[in-house]
Amino acid sequence: MRLYLTEGNPHCLKVVAAVELTGTRCELQFVGVEERVVPFLAHSKLPCLQLDNGNYLFSTNAICQYLFTLRGKEPSDLTNQWLEWEGTELQAALSGALYMAVVQGKRQEAAGALQKKCAYIDQSLTKRSFPFLAADAITVADIVLWGALYPLLSDSTFLPGDLKALRSWFERVCAVAACRKAVESILKGKGLQALKPYLQKQPAPSQRAETPASN
Amino acid sequence: MSDKVVLELLSLEKSLGLKKTNKYSTQGDKQVPVLQTNNGPSLIGLTTIAAHLVQEAQQKQLLGSTAEEKAIVQQWLEYRVTQVDGHRGKDETRTVLKDLNQYLEDKVYLAGDNFTLADILVYYGLHPILTELAVQEKEKYVNVSRWFNHIQHYPGIRQHLPPVVVLKNRLYTSVH
Numbered sequence: 001m002r003l004y005l006t007e008g009n010p011h012c013l014k015v016v017a018a019v020e021l022t023g024t025r026c027e028l029q030f031v032g033v034e035e036r037v038v039p040f041l042a043h044s045k046l047p048c049l050q051l052d053n054g055n056y057l058f059s060t061n062a063i064c065q066y067l068f069t070l071r072g073k074e075p076s077d078l079t080n081q082w083l084e085w086e087g088t089e090l091q092a093a094l095s096g097a098l099y100m101a102v103v104q105g106k107r108q109e110a111a112g113a114l115q116k117k118c119a120y121i122d123q124s125l126t127k128r129s130f131p132f133l134a135a136d137a138i139t140v141a142d143i144v145l146w147g148a149l150y151p152l153l154s155d156s157t158f159l160p161g162d163l164k165a166l167r168s169w170f171e172r173v174c175a176v177a178a179c180r181k182a183v184e185s186i187l188k189g190k191g192l193q194a195l196k197p198y199l200q201k202q203p204a205p206s207q208r209a210e211t212p213a214s215n
Numbered sequence: 216m217s218d219k220v221v222l223e224l225l226s227l228e229k230s231l232g233l234k235k236t237n238k239y240s241t242q243g244d245k246q247v248p249v250l251q252t253n254n255g256p257s258l259i260g261l262t263t264i265a266a267h268l269v270q271e272a273q274q275k276q277l278l279g280s281t282a283e284e285k286a287i288v289q290q291w292l293e294y295r296v297t298q299v300d301g302h303r304g305k306d307e308t309r310t311v312l313k314d315l316n317q318y319l320e321d322k323v324y325l326a327g328d329n330f331t332l333a334d335i336l337v338y339y340g341l342h343p344i345l346t347e348l349a350v351q352e353k354e355k356y357v358n359v360s361r362w363f364n365h366i367q368h369y370p371g372i373r374q375h376l377p378p379v380v381v382l383k384n385r386l387y388t389s390v391h
Contacts (some may be wrong), residue, residue: 040317042310051283058291075289077258077267080296084260087297088247 002027003063004048005186008198010098011060012047016145020178021143022071028185030185033201048176061087061144068140074110082141090112090148093117096205098151102192103199105199111158118163121145125165131172138176146173151192220248220261223339226374227265230335231272239264261279262292262336269332277332284326291325291333299340312356315341319358323365330369338366345379353381 003019003026005012019026026049031037034044038056045058049066053069057063061083065075075083093113125133133141153170160178161167173179187194221239228236238251242259250258250267258264269277279285298311315337319325325333345353345363348368351359367373 040320041314041390042317053283055283055287057286057290059293061293062286062290065289066282069282073267077263080266081258081260081263084293084296086244088260088301091297134269145230 001052002029004050005030005033005047006033006035006198007186007188008194008196009033009046009186010148010151010195010198013150013182014144015047015049015063016185017147017176017179017182017214018067018140020074020181021138022067024067024070028136033198045186057089060147064140065145075140076134079139079141082133083144086144086148090117090145094148094152095202098195099199099202099205101152103204104194107158110152110159114130114152115159118149118166122163122166122200125169132206133171138173142169142173143179146170146179147182150174150179151187151195155192173211179204218248220246220277222375224248224250224261224264224268225253226339226376227335229374230371231268231274231277232349233268233272238269240295261296262289265292265332276329277335279326279331280329284329287326288331288333291337293335295333295340299337299344312352312359315362316356316358319362322362324337324362330362334362334366334369335372338363338372339376342376342379345381346377350382 001024005016005017005028007030016028018024019028031046033046035046036044037050038045038058040056040114041058041061047063048058049057049063051057057066065079066085069075093116097110097113100106100113121133130136133145149170152172156167159166174187218241220241224239225236240249240251241247242249247259248261248264250264252258258267266278269275277288298307323329324330325337340365341359345360348356360381363379367376367378368390
């Protein structure tokens with residue numbers, strides 16, 4: 001199988017981390033930001049995975065879960081729930097926050113836009129008292145949420161210090177070798193700025209996406 | 216009055232042949248469904264709950280049989296809640312229909328040759344869109360219409376939803 005990636009595309013982090021963590025043999029091919037790889041989609045959707053029989057997976061979360069399934073790690077209710085939440089709730093807030101932080105240089109506003117989502121993760125971690133999101137060991141849910149949050153949370157001053165459970169979970173996942181490798185291959189040591197060329201080509205997030213809490 | 220998404224889950228339960236009905240509520244502006252379970256914490260989210268019901272009904276094949284089919288089912292379930300439900304205007308709806316039409320060109324079902332949960336949930340999600348679509352547009356998205364018609368006639372799937380008329384013969388032969 002072949003994984004199509006773009007440098008500086010934040011969605012690539014989780015996928016590369018999942019490839020590394022599961023030890024999947026797969027060809028990595030870097031392509032341009034707007035390259036249309038998936039033949040049936042009108043717009044470019046990257047990263048994507050081409051399977052050996054020619055089929056395409058264009059959902060990053062489905063790709064991550066697929067790589068885990070190949071290693072015998074089937075989804076559970078809880079991992080499914082985190083993946084769905086990431087796709088429907090977190091990504092909506094995140095795309096706006098990343099754009100604000102990287103393209104517009106509005107770090108404070110970006111943190112505000114993400115505050116509620118981060119608090120939700122923090123509460124869930126506190127309530128369940130697992131070291132990871134869905135179990136005692138790392139699962140696909142940790143890789144998916146870590147990859148989504150990494151660009152912003154890797155700056156330890158980004159969020160106020162009170163979300164302790166989130167902070168220690170994040171550091172735990174950051175320490176995993178597969179995750180360090182993913183950061184290296186997608187951000188090339190340039191941190192958040194590595195995302196700028198990619199994000200500048202994205203449409204500005206709509207005002208409706210997520211408004212920061214007003215209190 | 217029940218929320219649309221709750222009706223959808225109740226229909227899915229019936230389709231799966233589940234006898235006892237679960238308790239649902241919704242949360243937030245987006246009316247995300249919540250399933251209250253007896254033996255554990257509640258489950259949140261349409262695709263998460265739907266996958267759980269499929270397991271409960273012991274019809275795991277609806278989630279895909281091979282690793283690859285499972286991934287494709289998951290992908291289209293996610294597509295349902297992020298793209299089909301997430302559309303904000305006519306242009307985005309058209310992109311969804313166009314992409315699906317292209318994808319379904321050489322397929323019987325979303326996962327290929329087998330009927331899965333992806334067909335059920337994408338059918339539910341497209342129902343309001345297809346209901347509004349003019350005849351001419353239904354012809355434009357001919358593969359979506361064919362697939363949609365197939366799923367709405369699939370035994371036990373349509374449940375609470377009114378049938379959508381999909382013409383078998385083309386009226387506007389010039390439309391491509």
